[in-house]
Every structure is written in structure tokens, then in C-alpha cells.
Amino acid sequence: MMFSTAMLGVGVSLAIPLVTRAIIDGPVTRRELSLLVPLALLALGLSISEVILVWMRRWAQSRTVSDLEATLRHDLYVRLQSLPMEFHTKWQSGQLLSRVTTDLSTIRRFMGFGLLFLVMNILQLIVVTILLLQLYWPLGLVVLVAAVPIVMVSLKFEKKYLRISRKVQDQQGDLATRIEESALGFRVIKAFGRRPHVQRQFDDEATTLYHTEVEKVRLASRFWSFLGVIPNLTLVIVLLLGALAVGREAITLGTLVAFITLMLSLVWPVTSLGAILAMAQEAMTAADRISEILDTHSVIKSGPEELTGSRGHxxxxxxxxxxxxxxxxxxxxxxxxxxxxxxxxxxxxxxxxxxxxxxxxxxxxxxxxxxxxxxxxxxxxxxxxxxxxxxxxxxxxxxxxxxxxxxxxxxxxxxxxxxxxxxxxxxxxxxxxxxxxxxxxxxxxxxxxxxxxxxxxxxxxxxxxxxxxxxxxxxxxxxxxxxxxxxxxxxxxxxxxxxxxxxxxxxxxxxxxxxxxxxxxxxxxxxxxxxxxxxxxxxxxxxxxxxxxxxxxxx
Missing domain, CATH: 3.40.50.300 (P-loop containing nucleotide triphosphate hydrolases)
Incomplete structure (x- = not known):
């Protein structure tokens, strides 16, 4: 239901610019006023339908994601309880805690927002590009060419961001272990007067995490800035060439308005691509960290025999x-x-x-x-x-x-x-x-x-x-x-x-x-x-x- 309502919503939103073109080229340009009311009602109906579909999508989305998170948390906890002592003696408790809390939240955010919009945005990019080529293929080619550097830079960004995301999440787990040990061992720390020493250790790990996160933000900001420039530059070129095409009567004014409206609908999918890809990489890293636990199987298996009335021999x-x-x-x-x-x-x-x-x-x-x-x-x-x-x-x-x-x-x-x-x-x-x-x-x-x-x-x-x-x-x-x-x-x-x-x-x-x-x-x-x-x-x-x-x- 979540994806079906999302797809219908995309279809409805893309239909509105086409109705706008019909209104401009008909009632506005050729004074066909008899079509104005039906077309206006159609546009109003599409807008209301889009609102309803968005509400239905968010309702289904929240239920699905909450169920997924609850199931994952349950499975992860059950697996942790089933693993033998040898496993728990090797793993830092902070690392386990960060997987059950931070990593699960990262996956929930991606599944609740990133994954849906990644699918929606890719679908919207494909459908809109096809519509733009049909409306006026020379301007459609301009938009298509502008997508090439975005794809290339995105692939490069994805590899770098994956590595640094894993580094950040591992350091967060180490810091959680440090905090837990300090909380549980506060009596020893105070008894030996080692508060400044323990605080320095915490500050060192927190500073390391801070620098890694800043490096991560720098990488993301460069990519997002690039994504913000390309659509705006492409829009300027389309406006210039589109105006010339209207002047030569190669296309109608309604077609140009519809073209620009559809192109503007690509601005959000493109500019949000950076955030969604970043979210996807963090979710992939989180899923990999959680899989390290879920893929670990206990060598201590329950046997088939019940022991009843034991004498204790x-x-x-x-x-x-x-x-x-x-x-x-x-x-x-x-x-x-x-x-x-x-x-x-x-x-x-x-x-x-x-x-x-x-x-x-x-x-x-x-x-x-x-x-x-x-x-x-x-x-x-x-x-x-x-x-x-x-x-x-x-x-x-x-x-x-x-x-x-x-x-x-x-x-x-x-x-x-x-x-x-x-x-x-x-x-x-x-x-x-x-x-x-x-x-x-x-x-x-x-x-x-x-x-x-x-x-x-x-x-x-x-x-x-x-x-x-x-x-x-x-x-x-x-x-x-x-x-x-x-x-x-x-x-x-x-x-x-x-x-x-x-x-x-x-x-x-x-x-x-x-x-x-x-x-x-x-x-x-x-x-x-x-x-x-x-x-x-x-x-x-x-x-x-x-x-x-x-x-x-x-x-």
C-alpha cells in the first residue's frame, strides 16, 4: 500500500502540469472559455487526490516502518540472549548497545523516508525525462545531458561515504563503551582520584569522533552543493532556449510552462539525492553491523531430551x-x-x-x-x-x-x-x-x-x-x-x-x-x-x- 499510493501520488502530481498546459493553450490563448471550468475542476480534483494519497502513504509508511523496527529489535535481542558466553566476553557492551539503538534508528529512518523517496525520485526522474523529451526533445536533451555529471559524482560520493559512515558508527560504539564503563565504575574512578584521567580518555575519543563526523559533513556538503548548482544552471539554459523556441513558434507558450513546471518538479528529487544517498549508505553500514550479530549462530544448541525429576547425579x-x-x-x-x-x-x-x-x-x-x-x-x-x-x-x-x-x-x-x-x-x-x-x-x-x-x-x-x-x-x-x-x-x-x-x-x-x-x-x-x-x-x-x-x- 505504501509504494502503490506513492506511485499514484507521483502520477497525479505530474498530471497537473499537463492540465496547466491545456488551460494556457485553450481557454487562455484561444479564448475557449467553455473548457475553463472543466479543466479547473480537473486540476482541483487532482490536487485534492494528491493530498489524500500523501496522507494514505504516510499512514501506511509509519505502520510498516514501526512494525519492521519492532521485529528487528526483537530478533536482535533474542539473538543476543541466545549467543554463548564466549561471544559476550569478546564484544564490548557499548558496541552491542549502539547496534540495538543507534543502528536500528538509522535503518528505521531510511526505511521510513529514504527508501520510499529513493524509489519515488528515481521513478519521477525517469517519467519526467520521458515527458520532457515528448514535449520538446531539444530541451529534453539538455536536461538529459545535465544528468550525466550528477550520476558520475554520485557514484564516487557513494563509495567514499560508505567508508566514512562505518568509521563513524564504530567510533560511536567505542564511545558508548567508554561512557558505560565510566558509569558502572564510578566508585573506582572516584576512589583512586582518576576523574581527570578518565575524562581525558573520554575527550580524546569524543574528539576523534568529532573530527570524523566533520570529515563526513564536509564530504556531504560538497556533494550537496554540486547537486544544487546543476539544476539551477540547467533551468537558466532551458528558460533561454525555451523563450527562443516560443519566439520561433517551435512550441506553444503552454508547452513551455508545462516543460518548466515539470523540470522544476525534478529539483527536489535531484537536490535530495545527496541526503537520500547519504542516508542509504548509513543504513547499509548499520545493516552490516547488525548482520554481524544476526549472522552469528550459537554453537550451544538445545538438545531434544527433557530432564525431569533430576536426582542430581x-x-x-x-x-x-x-x-x-x-x-x-x-x-x-x-x-x-x-x-x-x-x-x-x-x-x-x-x-x-x-x-x-x-x-x-x-x-x-x-x-x-x-x-x-x-x-x-x-x-x-x-x-x-x-x-x-x-x-x-x-x-x-x-x-x-x-x-x-x-x-x-x-x-x-x-x-x-x-x-x-x-x-x-x-x-x-x-x-x-x-x-x-x-x-x-x-x-x-x-x-x-x-x-x-x-x-x-x-x-x-x-x-x-x-x-x-x-x-x-x-x-x-x-x-x-x-x-x-x-x-x-x-x-x-x-x-x-x-x-x-x-x-x-x-x-x-x-x-x-x-x-x-x-x-x-x-x-x-x-x-x-x-x-x-x-x-x-x-x-x-x-x-x-x-x-x-x-x-x-x-x-
Whole structure:
């Protein structure tokens, strides 16, 4: 409907000059007054029709473009959510944000204005040129010759503008990343007194973007100036030659008026060509940037099997892992067998791969060798929903969303009752949530920055406990707690872990004491498995790792 009404509108607008010629050559020149009223009514009817068609075109256009933008935004968000952790660790968040916001807006503007008028203007140029050649071909040739330099310069402009548009959009993404990092890390910046330094970094990137945008504007302004000169120069030549033709009676006055009117209708298509081409290049660049995400497919696919009534029997069978862009093995030949109800403490030096190992269980990453099974099912054969319902994780760097405390807590289990929420808060020693200004309905703000680190960790732990998983993964979840609170949380966790299979990444001896077994991770593999007392007595490397707490915890 959008294009059909636009085409009809172009046809109606071009018919008006032809009616004007009939009025001048008939009622005006030859005094055929009987034709004046019908022709005037025809011109009025065409004008009204053009207005109605423009309204219909804009209505259809706004609906179509809004639907397209909404669909693109939905598809882009769904794809971002489906991509694995490895993708998100490589991409700057500002670059992703600029694609979801700025690039989508660029495409919407082009689809809502540029594309339609590009088609309309090209059609109008072709139809008007044919009409001009039919009205008086010598003047039509003048107009046709004037189009040659416009086409040549447009092609040259298009190539240059495409490159600089991509450069601007990439720099905008880098600047968005800088702003986001500064907003999220404001406490660190202030604590170290680095505001002037961070501001200089921002100014440098903003200045670079400014100079690139100025270069882009210079290129566009030169092209637009050229497009403004050619039509006006051509009009002067047409007026001069047309007047001579009327004087020699080669054409009628009405034909000259119609010719000039039709030629003037080309001024907008030609002068707007620069803006439309610029918009087209920006939209092409934006579409290319968005395609980089939409064309990226997750290697982690949901399996066909549903995991129901899981007992939590977890096995690692010769598990290995390496990142896709690195041949170095992060983990290799990991073998563990955790029977239902068993709690395993995972101990290792910083950077030994503990977090990576725990991320393999819910398939945040996929194993590159061996397999992980739950109740005998390879986790790759399970649907992601059922797997991640059976496995809950709490991380050392907890993420809270800009929503209420209750919404954050029930993220993994929306149907949890108030009693169950309170029980989870009690286990995590997070009853402070009830004392917030609006209780559990209090919004915690972006990243939960209105709370302390220990409070965020306790809410994240409560969220994991509330999910009542078959397998509970705690990745150094108690690191931000004071000794007294940690002891209370550990005591409550003993009851929770007795009913589930647990993997606890531990750096403190007190946390290790929660576990039935301890696994020592060294050089990418499990070198020792046993109780805390056994490893403490027989493995020097284990004693060294827990030396700071050794005196506090009885062997």
C-alpha cells in the first residue's frame, strides 16, 4: 500500500502540469472559455487526490516502518540472549548497545523516508525525462545531458561515504563503551582520584569522533552543493532556449510552462539525492553491523531430551575445554563423580580454571572433549530450559537487575511463595531485604549499586537457593562476607546442600569444610580428590593454598 499510493501520488502530481498546459493553450490563448471550468475542476480534483494519497502513504509508511523496527529489535535481542558466553566476553557492551539503538534508528529512518523517496525520485526522474523529451526533445536533451555529471559524482560520493559512515558508527560504539564503563565504575574512578584521567580518555575519543563526523559533513556538503548548482544552471539554459523556441513558434507558450513546471518538479528529487544517498549508505553500514550479530549462530544448541525429576547425579568424564580462538587447553582430562547429595569443594590457584569448570555444567560454555552427564544424560542432549532449571549458579561477582528485590530473587523460580522466599533469605542471611524502604518491592537500581557487595552476594545466593536445583554451583559466593556472616551462611547452607548436589569454589578453609569431598585443580586438571583432612595431610600444594586459614580450622 505504501509504494502503490506513492506511485499514484507521483502520477497525479505530474498530471497537473499537463492540465496547466491545456488551460494556457485553450481557454487562455484561444479564448475557449467553455473548457475553463472543466479543466479547473480537473486540476482541483487532482490536487485534492494528491493530498489524500500523501496522507494514505504516510499512514501506511509509519505502520510498516514501526512494525519492521519492532521485529528487528526483537530478533536482535533474542539473538543476543541466545549467543554463548564466549561471544559476550569478546564484544564490548557499548558496541552491542549502539547496534540495538543507534543502528536500528538509522535503518528505521531510511526505511521510513529514504527508501520510499529513493524509489519515488528515481521513478519521477525517469517519467519526467520521458515527458520532457515528448514535449520538446531539444530541451529534453539538455536536461538529459545535465544528468550525466550528477550520476558520475554520485557514484564516487557513494563509495567514499560508505567508508566514512562505518568509521563513524564504530567510533560511536567505542564511545558508548567508554561512557558505560565510566558509569558502572564510578566508585573506582572516584576512589583512586582518576576523574581527570578518565575524562581525558573520554575527550580524546569524543574528539576523534568529532573530527570524523566533520570529515563526513564536509564530504556531504560538497556533494550537496554540486547537486544544487546543476539544476539551477540547467533551468537558466532551458528558460533561454525555451523563450527562443516560443519566439520561433517551435512550441506553444503552454508547452513551455508545462516543460518548466515539470523540470522544476525534478529539483527536489535531484537536490535530495545527496541526503537520500547519504542516508542509504548509513543504513547499509548499520545493516552490516547488525548482520554481524544476526549472522552469528550459537554453537550451544538445545538438545531434544527433557530432564525431569533430576536426582542430581553429576559426572565429568575425561572433560576438556579450550576457547575457540585459542589452541591452548584450559582444562583437560577432568574426571569427577558426584552422587546425589554430595558437595564438592573445588580448590585451585587463581586462574587455574575453576570458574570455567563450573560454567560447563549449565552449558555457559560447551566441553570440547569428553562429556558431562546429569543422571546419565549428556548435558548436550538436554533442552537448555530443563538443564538450567536443574542447575542453579551463584557467582562471586553477583548480577542484580534494575528491578525489585522480589523480582531479582524469583528470577529462576517465578512461582515461589512468600514463605519460600523468606526461607531463601534466611539461608543467605539476607533478611536485610525486608528492612529496605519498600521491603521486597524496593528497586535495587542498575547492577544493584544501591547495595553493598556483601548484600548483593547474599541476594544472589538466595536467588540460587530459592530455585531448589538438583545441582547447586557456588562460585566463591561468600567472598564479600565478613567472618561472622559467612559462618551463619555456611551453617544454613549445610542443610540446603544436604538435599542437593553441590559444587563450591572455595578459597577459604572454612568454606571447604562445607564439602564432603575436595578436588584440587592444578594445571588444568584434577590432581587430587579426597576429604579436607586427607588433602591437608598428604598434599603440600593444598596446604599452601589454604595456609592463611589453616590455623583457624582444625585439621
Amino acid at each position: 553429576l559426572r565429568f568424564e575425561h572433560v576438556g575445554f579450550r576457547f575457540s580462538d585459542d589452541d591452548t587447553e584450559v582444562l583437560h582430562d577432568i574426571n569427577l563423580d558426584l552422587t546425589p547429595g554430595t558437595t564438592l569443594a573445588l580448590v585451585g590457584a587463581t586462574g587455574s580454571g575453576k570458574t570455567t569448570l563450573t560454567a560447563l555444567v549449565p552449558r555457559l560454555y560447551d566441553v570440547t572433549a569428553g562429556r558431562i552427564t546429569i543422571d546419565g544424560h549428556d548435558v548436550r542432549d538436554l533442552t537448555l530450559v530443563s538443564l538450567r532449571t536443574a542447575v542453579a549458579s551463584a557467582f562471586d561477582d553477583p548480577t542484580l537487575f534494575s528491578m525489585s528485590v522480589r523480582e531479582n530473587l524469583t528470577l529462576g523460580r517465578p512461582d515461589a511463595t512468600d514463605d519460600e522466599v523468606q526461607q531463601a533469605l534466611e539461608v543467605a542471611q539476607a533478611q536485610f531485604a525486608n528492612e529496605l524502604p519498600w521491603g521486597l518491592e524496593t528497586r535495587v537500581g542498575e547492577q544493584g549499586m544501591s547495595l553493598s557487595g556483601g548484600q548483593r552476594q547474599r541476594l544472589a545466593l538466595a536467588r540460587a537457593v530459592l530455585a531448589k536445583p538438583a545441582v547447586l554451583v557456588l562460585d566463591d559466593t561468600l567472598s564479600a562476607l565478613d567472618v561472622h556472616t559467612e559462618a551463619l551462611v555456611e551453617e544454613a547452607l549445610r542443610n540446603v546442600l544436604s538435599d542437593t548436589t553441590g559444587i563450591v569454589v572455595a578459597h577459604r578453609a572454612s568454606t571447604v569444610m562445607l564439602a564432603d569431598q575436595v578436588a584440587l585443580l592444578q594445571h588444568g586438571t584434577i590432581t587430587h580428590v579426597g576429604t579436607h583432612q586427607e588433602l591437608l595431610a598428604t598434599v603440600p600444594a593444598y596446604r599452601h593454598l589454604l595456609a592463611a586459614e589453616e590455623e583457624e580450622v582444625p585439621a
